[in-house]
Amino acid sequence: SQKIEQNSEALNIQEGKTATLTCNYTNYSPAYLQWYRQDPGRGPVFLLLIRENEKEKRKERLKVTFDTTLKQSLFHITASQPADSATYLCARGDAGNMLTFGGGTRLMVKP
Amino acid sequence: DVKVTQSSRYLVKRTGEKVFLECVQDMDHENMFWYRQDPGLGLRLIYFSYDVKMKEKGDIPEGYSVSREKKERFSLILESASTNQTSMYLCASSRKGAGDYEQYFGPGTRLTVT
Numbered sequence: 001s002q003k004i005e006q007n008s009e010a011l012n013i014q015e016g017k018t019a020t021l022t023c024n025y026t027n028y029s030p031a032y033l034q035w036y037r038q039d040p041g042r043g044p045v046f047l048l049l050i051r052e053n054e055k056e057k058r059k060e061r062l063k064v065t066f067d068t069t070l071k072q073s074l075f076h077i078t079a080s081q082p083a084d085s086a087t088y089l090c091a092r093g094d095a096g097n098m099l100t101f102g103g104g105t106r107l108m109v110k111p
Numbered sequence: 112d113v114k115v116t117q118s119s120r121y122l123v124k125r126t127g128e129k130v131f132l133e134c135v136q137d138m139d140h141e142n143m144f145w146y147r148q149d150p151g152l153g154l155r156l157i158y159f160s161y162d163v164k165m166k167e168k169g170d171i172p173e174g175y176s177v178s179r180e181k182k183e184r185f186s187l188i189l190e191s192a193s194t195n196q197t198s199m200y201l202c203a204s205s206r207k208g209a210g211d212y213e214q215y216f217g218p219g220t221r222l223t224v225t
Contacts, residue, residue: 008151032211043115043201043216044154051211089154093211097142097161098169103153 002027004092004102012108019080021105023073023090030092033073034099035064038087047088048075080109114138115217117202123223130189132220134202141207143185144214145169145177147198154201160185161207192224 003026013019023033032051036044050057050066050073057064063076077084087106091099118133136143145157146169156169158177166177174196178186185204189196199221203214 034211034213041219043203043219044214045216046213049211049213091154097205097207097212098144098156098159098167099214100156101146101154103151 002030002092002094002100004090004100006088006090006102006105008103008105010106010108012110013080015081015109015111017080019077019084019107019109021075021088021090021107023075023102025071025073025092029068029071030094032093033064033066034091034093035062035073035075036089036091038089038104044089077107080107082109082111085109115202115204115215117200117217117220119220120218121221121223123225124189124192125225126193128192128224130192130222130224132187132189132200132202132222134185134187134204134217135183136185136202136204136215137183138204138206138215139182140204140215141182142205142212142214143179144203144205145175145185145187146201146203147171148201148219149198157187192222194224196222197224198222 005024035047038044087104089104090102115136146154160179176188202217205214206212
């Protein structure tokens with residue numbers, strides 16, 4: 001089965017810095033990757049999608065990259081704020097409508 | 112404002128009980144999903160439905176069944192609850208198409224089986 005791996009250790013950074021989260025996948029490249037944000041006790045909320053033929057996508061302070069050579073996606077939050085503290089989930093999409101999620105990385109932004 | 116709602120936020124059931132978790136979406140989405148989320152294991156797909164009365168097994172369907180009699184409603188059934196089914200259950204919906212549509216999640220149901 002296709003796997004998605006995210007760093008299970010929490011990422012702690014200072015307010016104002018850029019947070020970079022990593023998502024690695026196995027086997028063949030997915031057709032697309034999606035990133036979600038999840039706050040404690042709530043369902044995930046969609047943030048960004050990047051397709052296999054796209055190198056980079058941006059949305060406000062968010063940027064996601066897709067490197068098919070490294071089999072990796074990086075998710076960046078620039079000028080991070082304490083309100084960005086949450087768990088971020090990466091998911092791969094292949095043929096069909098199902099997603100395979102990674103375990104998520106918890107981000108803590110300290111004032 | 113688009114919405115996915117789940118019947119309960121918290122549920123406590125006894126071993127062997129039959130448990131129904133219900134999910135309703137108001138976006139006219141064709142696809143609906145049931146996941147469970149456990150620490151260290153992430154979100155795992157239990158079942159997926161792409162149309163009324165249609166379903167596909169996900170990664171962990173054992174011990175679960177589903178029902179989709181109406182487009183907006185997707186039910187997850189635990190025929191005989193066991194303690195290893197204690198978990199957070201999340202429902203989601205999405206449009207049907209090329210497959211890259213985002214999923215909209217409900218708030219989750221935290222189920223405890225004692």
